[in-house]
Amino acid sequence: MSNPTDLKYTASHEWVKTEADGTITVGITDHAQELLGDMVFVEAPTAGRKLKAKEECAVVESVKAAADVYAPVSGTVTAANSELDDTPEAINSDPYGAWIFKMKPDNAADVAALLDAAGYRAVVDSEAH
Amino acid sequence: MTTLKQTPLNAAHRALGAKMVDFGGWDMPVNYGSQIEEHHQVRNDAGMFDVCHMRVVDVKGDGVRAFLRYLLANNADKITVSGKALYSAMLRPNGGVIDDLIIYFMSEQWFRIVVNAGTADKDIAWMKEQAATHAPNLTITSRNDLAMVAVQGPNARAKVWDVLPQTRAATENLVNFQAADCGEYFVARTGYTGEDGFEVMLPKEKVEAFWYALNKAGVKPIGLGARDTLRLEAGMNLYGHDMDESVSPLESGLAWTVDLKSERDFIGKAALLTNPPTRKLVGLLLLDRGVLRDHQKVQTTHGEGEITSGSFSPTLQRSIALARVPNGVAIGDTVEVEIRDKLLNAKVVKYPFARNGKGLI
Numbered sequence: 001m002s003n004p005t006d007l008k009y010t011a012s013h014e015w016v017k018t019e020a021d022g023t024i025t026v027g028i029t030d031h032a033q034e035l036l037g038d039m040v041f042v043e044a045p046t047a048g049r050k051l052k053a054k055e056e057c058a059v060v061e062s063v064k065a066a067a068d069v070y071a072p073v074s075g076t077v078t079a080a081n082s083e084l085d086d087t088p089e090a091i092n093s094d095p096y097g098a099w100i101f102k103m104k105p106d107n108a109a110d111v112a113a114l115l116d117a118a119g120y121r122a123v124v125d126s127e128a129h
Numbered sequence: 130m131t132t133l134k135q136t137p138l139n140a141a142h143r144a145l146g147a148k149m150v151d152f153g154g155w156d157m158p159v160n161y162g163s164q165i166e167e168h169h170q171v172r173n174d175a176g177m178f179d180v181c182h183m184r185v186v187d188v189k190g191d192g193v194r195a196f197l198r199y200l201l202a203n204n205a206d207k208i209t210v211s212g213k214a215l216y217s218a219m220l221r222p223n224g225g226v227i228d229d230l231i232i233y234f235m236s237e238q239w240f241r242i243v244v245n246a247g248t249a250d251k252d253i254a255w256m257k258e259q260a261a262t263h264a265p266n267l268t269i270t271s272r273n274d275l276a277m278v279a280v281q282g283p284n285a286r287a288k289v290w291d292v293l294p295q296t297r298a299a300t301e302n303l304v305n306f307q308a309a310d311c312g313e314y315f316v317a318r319t320g321y322t323g324e325d326g327f328e329v330m331l332p333k334e335k336v337e338a339f340w341y342a343l344n345k346a347g348v349k350p351i352g353l354g355a356r357d358t359l360r361l362e363a364g365m366n367l368y369g370h371d372m373d374e375s376v377s378p379l380e381s382g383l384a385w386t387v388d389l390k391s392e393r394d395f396i397g398k399a400a401l402l403t404n405p406p407t408r409k410l411v412g413l414l415l416l417d418r419g420v421l422r423d424h425q426k427v428q429t430t431h432g433e434g435e436i437t438s439g440s441f442s443p444t445l446q447r448s449i450a451l452a453r454v455p456n457g458v459a460i461g462d463t464v465e466v467e468i469r470d471k472l473l474n475a476k477v478v479k480y481p482f483a484r485n486g487k488g489l490i
Contacts, residue, residue: 037148037354038165040441040448041420059469061420063164063441064354085418092163 003029004096008111009120012054012070015096016114023078023104024111028060028069030095031124036062039088044080044101051075051103053110058100060091073110075103136181137276137333141340145350153247155182157353164354168443171322171359172486175282176351177343184249185272185330186242186256193240196264197232199395200256202378204388208234214306214319217386218378219252220397224404225374226381228252229366231319233308241308241315243277243328245368259396275315276336278329280348281359283486285326289316292342293329300327321356323363323484361449362442364412364481370423371410371437371451377401380453382410410437411458412480413450413466414490417473421450421466428465428472431457436466444483445490451480 003009008016013032017025033039041061051057051071058069079102084090090098105111115123133156142149147158158179160167170176188197197205203217213234219227228248233241244252253271260267280289290297293316299309300316305325308317315330331339344350357367364382366372372381379387379401389401413436415421421439434454442449450466458464460479465472482490 037160038163041418043419061441063358063443064159066420066422 003117003120005117007096008072008114008116009123010070010072010114011120011123014069014072016072016111017099018111019102022108023102024072024075025099025102026069026072027095027099028091029120032067033091033095036060036067037064037092038062039091042081042084042088042091042100044082044084045077047077047079049077051077060088060100069100071103072114073103073105073107075105078102078104134182136179137336138179138181138340141337142179142350145344147350147352150353152182152353155246157182158350160352160354161350164352164358165443167349167351167355168358170349171282171324171351171355172444172483173282175280175284175288175326175348176355177340177348178279178281178351178356179340180279180328181276181333181336182246183277184244184246184253185275185277186244186253187239187270187272188242188256188267189239189270190264190267191238192264193267194234194237196260196267197240198393199263200259201232202383202387202395202397204391204393205232205234205240206391206393207388208232210307211235212303212308212310214308214317216306218372218383219255220378220395220401221374222396222400224377224397224400226368226372226376226378226383227255227374229368229372229383233317235310248368272330274333275330276333278331278336278339278343279320279322279326280329280343281320281322281324281326281351283325285324285348286318288343288346288348289327289329291346292339321363321365322359323365323481324359324486358440358443361438361440361451362444362481362483364451366451367438376453377404377406379406380408380410382451407456408434408453409456409458410451411454411460412478412482413439413452413464413475414445414478414482415448415450415466415473415475416463419448419468419471419473421448421468421475426467427452427454427475428467429454429458429462431455434458434464442482442488445488449482450475
């Protein structure tokens with residue numbers, strides 16, 4: 001498992017990429033897609049929706065199970081990845097490319113406070129025991 | 130911490146890259162990579178399943194047929210050709226389903242029964258309790274010395290013959306739902322996928338070599354994940370999901386296996402006759418986007434129902450389910466399924482959804 005070091009992470013297995021304009025792009029980690037297996041359905045939040053940190057805001061469903069995706073920080077949704085409607089399996093083949101939604105954080109400092117790759121790795125390792 | 134039970138193929142699963150899960154106390158492979166690819170592998174070619182956790186039970190002695198005639202909801206008299214198999218429910222006196230099983234008629238002194246893993250101990254206890262009263266001379270033996278592998282798919286039988294050429298002559302002319310006893314190998318043309326193939330019972334110590342030989346012949350290992358979507362597409366019930374001791378087989382899509390017409394008495398018959406079904410099992414095809422899952426509520430104009438098995442159909446590329454609904458619901462009706470905070474539309478359809486490589490909806 002490789003977690004890109006230029007991303008931030010949550011303990012609930014989302015990855016977060018900060019864009020040049022200060023918005024963030026959110027997806028689920030390689031570890032999360034590996035646990036869920038073949039993805040068949042993604043429901044992303046609509047643009048304009050206001051989210052609180054850790055709020056359930058998207059759902060990814062594999063053949064096996066449904067899983068909630070949580071807002072990494074508080075903010076406003078700016079876009080959803082509609083391509084996943086037809087190709088949910090992109091999350092399996094390219095977890096760090098297949099983003100689920102983008103949002104504008106209320107506070108950039110909240111993003112900076114998320115886990116780094118090593119911190120996320122420690123979370124995954126602790127769950128394995 | 131409880132220790133999970135292992136089949137003799139446990140090490141082979143790990144060597145082949147399986148992701149293992151706790152399946153009713155057994156450490157079993159859920160997939161070896163993509164469960165959707167495994168599903169298509171079985172529909173299009175050949176795949177193999179570790180079903181060693183299921184239990185083989187041999188019932189032997191004079192009067193075995195008469196005993197099974199009373200023990201089971203389906204009529205053992207339907208199988209008279211050697212090796213022929215019959216699918217049946219085994220009921221409590223109140224009509225609840227103890228288990229669903231397959232019986233093979235081998236001779237008037239020997240019937241073989243294959244039961245589910247999770248119910249095996251209670252099944253055998255029930256059989257022995259009934260035999261003590263009704264057929265005390267019979268021997269009921271749990272064959273813990275046997276392993277079982279299901280090889281399924283359009284090319285499955287040919288692959289088994291590649292690996293076990295000595296069984297070919299005896300198994301080439303088997304019709305669907307018929308088995309041949311080939312010494313160490315008991316080969317049955319049965320399965321749980323809606324595809325052609327064999328279920329092979331063999332000595333435990335031989336199963337790992339058999340598994341690897343099949344793999345070398347091009348048969349891919351298939352996990353429990355694909356096993357579930359294959360059986361659901363094929364419209365086959367799963368014990369503990371689509372039926373259990375709390376429901377009648379007549380409300381579980383099993384009326385075709387319950388013989389109420391003959392004079393024969395069997396355990397549970399009186400209860401079934403006095404409690405006619407008010408619900409039935411139907412197929413659902415989701416019309417909106419999403420995935421149907423077990424226990425979701427189904428709203429119909431005739432009252433509420435519940436999904437008993439729901440998943441995604443790799444063959445149809447849609448979500449499908451089996452659901453228990455009020456009797457008034459008809460094929461072609463549109464119903465609503467509660468998924469999280471939404472009501473999604475689903476169409477009531479006749480199942481099976483897919484068999485022999487093709488979608489039927």
